[in-house]
Structure formats: C-alpha cells, structure tokens
Amino acid sequence: QAKQEARGYFRLFDGEQDKRTHARREMLRRLDLAMENKELRLYYQPKVDMPSGRVLGFEALLRWFHPERGMVPPGEFLPVVESSDFIIRLGEWAMREALAQAVSWRRAGLETCISVNIAGRHLQLPDFPERVRHALADVPGARADSLEIEILESSILDDMAHVREVMRACAGMGVRFALDDFGTGYSSLAYLHQLPAATIKIDQFFVRNLFEQREDPAIIQAVVQIAQVFGRELVAEGVEDPEHGMLLVAMGCHIGQGFGIGRPMAAEAVLPWVAGYRARREWTALQGLAWH
Ligand code: C2E
Numbered sequence: 001q002a003k004q005e006a007r008g009y010f011r012l013f014d015g016e017q018d019k020r021t022h023a024r025r026e027m028l029r030r031l032d033l034a035m036e037n038k039e040l041r042l043y044y045q046p047k048v049d050m051p052s053g054r055v056l057g058f059e060a061l062l063r064w065f066h067p068e069r070g071m072v073p074p075g076e077f078l079p080v081v082e083s084s085d086f087i088i089r090l091g092e093w094a095m096r097e098a099l100a101q102a103v104s105w106r107r108a109g110l111e112t113c114i115s116v117n118i119a120g121r122h123l124q125l126p127d128f129p130e131r132v133r134h135a136l137a138d139v140p141g142a143r144a145d146s147l148e149i150e151i152l153e154s155s156i157l158d159d160m161a162h163v164r165e166v167m168r169a170c171a172g173m174g175v176r177f178a179l180d181d182f183g184t185g186y187s188s189l190a191y192l193h194q195l196p197a198a199t200i201k202i203d204q205f206f207v208r209n210l211f212e213q214r215e216d217p218a219i220i221q222a223v224v225q226i227a228q229v230f231g232r233e234l235v236a237e238g239v240e241d242p243e244h245g246m247l248l249v250a251m252g253c254h255i256g257q258g259f260g261i262g263r264p265m266a267a268e269a270v271l272p273w274v275a276g277y278r279a280r281r282e283w284t285a286l287q288g289l290a291w292h
C-alpha cells in the first residue's frame with residue numbers, strides 16, 4: 001500500500017517537473033525569438049543626487065514588448081530563465097546596448113554612466129573580464145567609465161574568491177560595480193570588505209516602508225554608516241514620494257532612484273527628462289542638516 005502510494009507520489013511529482021521543464025523550454029524558445037525580433041528593449045531609470053538635482057546616471061532595465069501581451073516586466077520571465085545560458089546572451093546584449101546608448105548620449109551632450117544588471121551565472125564565468133573587454137571593444141567610442149555593473153549578493157556567495165578576482169580585473173579596466181538590493185540577501189560586513197564594489201544600493205523594501213515600519217529608519221541609518229566606514233557610494237532605491245527623499249537626505253543618503261524622481265523610460269525620453277529635471281526644494285533645504 002505504502003509502496004503504491006509512494007509510486008503514485010513520484011509519478012505526480014514527475015508530472016509536475018515535466019510541466020515545469022516544458023514551460024521553461026517554451027519560454028526560452030519564445031525569448032530567443034523575442035531577441036531576434038527586437039522585442040526586447042532597455043528602459044532607463046535615472047539616479048540623482050537629491051539635494052542638488054544632479055543626474056548621476058541611469059540604470060538599464062529590461063522590457064519585453066510582446067506582440068500580444070504588451071509590455072512584460074522582467075520579473076515575469078527572468079526568474080524562469082536565470083539558470084539558462086539565455087541570461088548570459090541577454091547580459092552580453094545589454095552591455096553593448098547600454099554602451100552604445102552612452103556613446104550616443106555623450107554625442108548629444110549628456111555625459112553619463114549606465115548601470116547594467118548582470119546575473120550571477122554570467123558574472124561567474126571564468127572569462128567574464130574578457131567578455132567585458134570585448135563589449136567595450138565592440139562598441140565604437142565606448143568608454144569603461146560609462147559602464148557600471150549591478151550584481152546581487154546571491155551571485156557572489158557561491159564563489160567569492162573568483163568573483164572578487166573578476167571584479168578586480170574589471171575595476172582595473174575602469175568599470176564600476178554596484179551591490180544591488182543590499183540588505184535583503186546574506187549581507188555580511190566581511191563580504192563587503194572584500195569586494196571592490198564602489199556602490200551599495202539599499203533595497204527599496206527598506207525605503208518604501210520608511211514610514212510604516214518602525215525599524216526601517218534605523219536600518220537605513222546603519223547602512224549609511226556602513227557605506228561611510230567602507231568608503232562606498234550609497235544609493236537608495238524605491239524613492240516613491242518626496243517624503244522618502246527628505247528622510248533619506250536628512251539621514252545622509254543623498255543619492256536616490258525611484259518613481260518619485262523618474263520612472264524607467266524609453267531611451268528617446270531621457271534627454272528631454274534631463275533637461276526638465278529640477279531638484280526638489282525640500283530636499284535642497286535639508287542638505288547639511290544633521291539627523292538625530
Ligand atoms: P533591480 O535591479 O533591483 O531594479 C529595480 C526595480 O525596481 C525595477 O523593476 C524598477 O522598475 C523598480 N523600481 C524603481 N523605482 C521604483 C519605485 O519607486 N517603486 C517601485 N515599486 N519600484 C521601483 P523592474 O524593471 O521590473 O526589474 C526587476 C528586476 O529584474 C531588477 O531589479 C533586476 O534584478 C532584474 N532585471 C531588470 N533588467 C535586467 C537585465 O537586463 N538583466 C538582468 N539580469 N536582470 C534584470
């Protein structure tokens with residue numbers, strides 16, 4: 001009886017597995033096509049110094065313009081293909097696309113840095129620095145200082161020593177790194193200490209709940225101090241309202257990214273957005289005041 005049940009269970013389990021494998025394969029096939037048909041595009045979200053209103057850079061965020069479903073956000077398909085080589089092709093494409101965009105903006109008078117999200121599987125390739133070098137060589141006029149690579153802690157943990165070497169090699173070329181979603185993974189001070197990431201991005205979870213959860217201001221305060229001690233640039237994600245920005249500036253986190261500053265936008269919208277962007281008065285007024 002138990003044996004039979006067990007067999008039934010395994011059959012059920014296999015069925016589920018099959019379905020998932022099938023769905024994943026189907027998604028990969030569809031994404032290959034999407035890349036070929038140029039349905040994949042990068043949107044750009046600004047990163048600003050909140051008190052001065054200076055635009056410091058843009059993060060490239062993937063969008064899939066599906067012929068039937070319209071715009072599909074990356075959260076709906078990237079997790080399914082993260083463990084496949086598609087994520088590597090995507091990253092290679094995104095680096096070149098972003099570098100070319102930076103060249104084109106520079107020609108139009110906007111000197112800026114673009115951050116590209118790179119998956120752990122990609123970063124962990126033994127020849128990752130070579131791949132970055134090739135991307136820089138492939139794009140005419142590309143400059144290393146216009147590229148920043150955003151990585152998640154989860155992509156480092158598996159192979160800390162190797163990733164550190166990869167990061168050092170890229171940093172040697174002038175490419176910067178940012179630790180994305182800081183505070184949600186296994187952040188440890190030891191890791192941070194060993195990694196040459198110039199920037200820490202505090203996860204939007206802590207920022208968005210700034211007024212709802214009692215402990216979040218304390219967490220942000222702690223990360224501000226960590227960034228100071230380690231000499232890293234700190235960026236707050238998820239600045240949705242002016243009040244978030246005010247509290248962040250008052251706490252010493254001056255760089256922000258979020259819907260309350262600028263939403264991710266098509267490349268064509270960026271130059272007009274930059275021309276029209278002004279610092280918020282309430283943010284400027286707080287500059288230099290101390291938070292207690
Ligand atoms: P991420 O790198 O942490 O990017 C930030 C996400 O937060 C983006 O979502 C952005 O649109 C969203 N966001 C920005 N400001 C606000 C705000 O004020 N409020 C709220 N609620 N959300 C805000 P998106 O574009 O859907 O991307 C989700 C994740 O997908 C990214 O998280 C990143 O991990 C991944 N991703 C996006 N593009 C790429 C890519 O080209 N390659 C790879 N490997 N991953 C990517």
Ligand code: MG
Nearest residue numbers: 059117150180
């Ligand atoms: Mg990111």
Ligand code: MG
Nearest residue numbers: 180181201237
């Ligand atoms: Mg993030």
Ligand code: MG
Nearest residue numbers: 180181203204
């Ligand atoms: Mg994220």
